[in-house]
Amino acid sequence: MPVGHGSMACSNCNKLVDNPWLGLCIPQMGNQCLSTSLSSTKANKSYNQIPGHHFPPIVLYSLIAFLVSFALTSKETSPYEVVADEVDIVVTDDDRENVSAEDDGESAINDETSDGDEEVELTIEETIVFEERNPQIFRTLLFGLPSPTSPFWSLVTMAINIALTLCVADMIFRGPLLHPSHGISFIRVGHVSDSAANLLIREPDFSKLPIYISYRNAENIEHESKKTVQIENPWRKAGQVYWLSNETDFTYPLTITPLQPSTRYEYAASNNQSGHFQTAPSIGETNPLDSKFTFLTSSCIKPRFPYSPLGHPLEIPGFRHLAQWIPKLQASFMLFLGDFIYVDVPHRFGIDKETYRREYRQVYASPSWPGVSSSLPWIHVLDDHEIANDWDANTTSPYPSAIDPFTHCQAAINPPPVHEGATYYSFTQSLASFFLLDTRSYRTPEFFPADPSSPSKSMLGATQLHHLLAFLRDPSPPGVHWKFVVSSVPFTRNWRFNNADTWAGYLHERQIILEAMWDVGATSSTGVVILSGDRHEFAATSFPPPAGGKWPLAATVHEFSSSPLSMFYLPVRTYVEDEADEPKEVCIKYLPDGNSKFGIVEVEKVSGGEQGLLRFRLVVDGEEVWAYVVSSPPAGKGRGKDAVWG
Secondary structure, three states: OOOOOEEEOOOOOOOOOOOOOOOOOOOOOOHHHHHHHHHHHHHOOOOOOOOOOHHHHHHHHHHHHHHHHHHHHHHHOOEEEEEEEEEEEEEEOOOOOOOOOOOOOOOOOOOOOOOOOOOOOOEEEEEEEEEEOOOHHHHHHEEEEEEOOOOOHHHHHHHHHHHHHHHHHHHHHHHHHHHHOOOOEEEEEEEOOOEEEEEEOOOOOHHHHEEEEEEEEEEEEEEOOOOOOEEEOOOEEEEOOOOHHHHHHHHEEEEOOOOOOEEEEEEEOOOOOOEEOOOOOOOOOOOOOOOEEEEEEEOOOOOOOOOOOOOOOOOHHHHHHHHHHHHHHHHOOOOOOOOOOOOOOOOOOOOOOHHHHHHHHHHHHHOOHHHOOOOOOOOOOOOHOOOOOOOOOOOOOOHHHHHHHHHHHHHHHOEEOOOOOOOOOEEEEOOOEEEEOOOOOOOOOOOOOOOOOOOOOOOOHHHHHHHHHHHOOOOOOOOEEEEEEEOOOOOOOEOOOOOOOOOHOOHHHHHHHHHHHHHHHOOOOOOOEEEEEOOOEEEEEEEEEOOOOOHHHHOOOOEOOOOOOEEEOOOOOOOOOOOOOOOOOOOOOOOOOOOEEHHHEEEEEEOOOOOOEEEHHHHHHEEEEEEEEEEEEEOOOOOOOEEEEO
């Protein structure tokens, strides 16, 4: 009878199987063909665009499984394919004629005889025709299976999987192990007001101590001949650093004061560090040379992402796009909304203080850092990846280790805290006031209780909430028409994925804040804008007050959420406007794609000075892709006017 009727040969190892699937073996227990294909595919697919901390062990174990199954499958892979199989059966009997049975299943043998004890003689002949198989290059490279006839392509597909795994190991380990950056020396600029500038000094080389810091006015003047020349202003002593230690990771914050508003200064230190900064305009004013007050906003950076095996292990690709824009904008500062480090992505090396410190040092040691910091001050807020993903455990471990480098490297030169010891900040500069929230240190657990509308849930804690509401209630100084509430996580609940980590998980407290924001627009000519990050996408959302309520439409609150500056973006869409939500949250613009995004915020006065104008510009992967303009509420009566211009 025909051999294997209803079966087929595995297209790789030539085994006959009863359950063919894509021409590959479907094993009862770990068949090598399928396990080789799956382990190779899993290893390849794990090198995707999201360097999550789950992937490194998956990649490693997949490679081990691949190599083992590859070796076993190689031994069983036949270079030949059966194209024909014929069986001839000859029955020899003195009283019968010979019967020939073909392998077509249609002939039969009548083995009944008149004498049941009579013996018969059977002769079976099988003819098998083989044909050498093709190398199946595409399947070998796609599934990682050994080639039936080509050792070269088998070695190629194995080498590809090994090389990809080595790239993963290179991305994970080369930076932390080979570039801990203990010896990095730098001075960077933090918050700069109209009368003072905060500098952070790091110098681990004791031979450079003490360090003397000087500064001078670096303004140019323009003669009647229209030629600009540098004035040789005298150097002034700013301060000195006599001692640095590992207690602060060899850092020291220094404030230079008194300074003049809207003035460019140069600083220099005895350890060969130097740079420039520009003081802010007086409150309510803009720079005489520019009618706008400009700053930048973004969040989320990870060195060497997107990954390139040829790049420096500490390179931050998104910084290249930012560096190209800085000279064009004359921005006052970068307002960075958290995830300055990713201590737990793609692999956490520890929860000790040194592990966190190394992550900060590596950003400052990056060859990309000078291009975005030499002329741009940075102001920071805290988010989860400075501690651990979706952090909601207050000050428990590893928070003490995590907050140490944040305190020494960032908080030390931030704007002044709202009160001593706080990790949230408030300041007024030029045409705007700012409140920088800490959404991690004081929050209650995301899922306890599970109801996001529970009054017992708080993201800010009672004290911080009190100060935020006071900030919103306080009248703005003359000329200031904008209040910015800076949150590391989105205020909108339109992000439906993992939104318990955002304000969508704390709706009761959010409603209190939102109503206080509407009160600002209803009782003054000050507009309220929320700036956020975290989602690795961009969205602009408006929060109009309920129709027919006590707040006019002009009190509408706007949120601009921008990220990442240099990280992955989600391949799926997670932002969805639900018309059933109350209060309404209106999607103005949703732009999820792009590994590098940052916002440009330009604030200026409207003619007459009674209103302010805000222009938000979005840059994605180096190109400006969208802009939006909002006006602050009008002064006096007639507040029914829409706050949005276009």
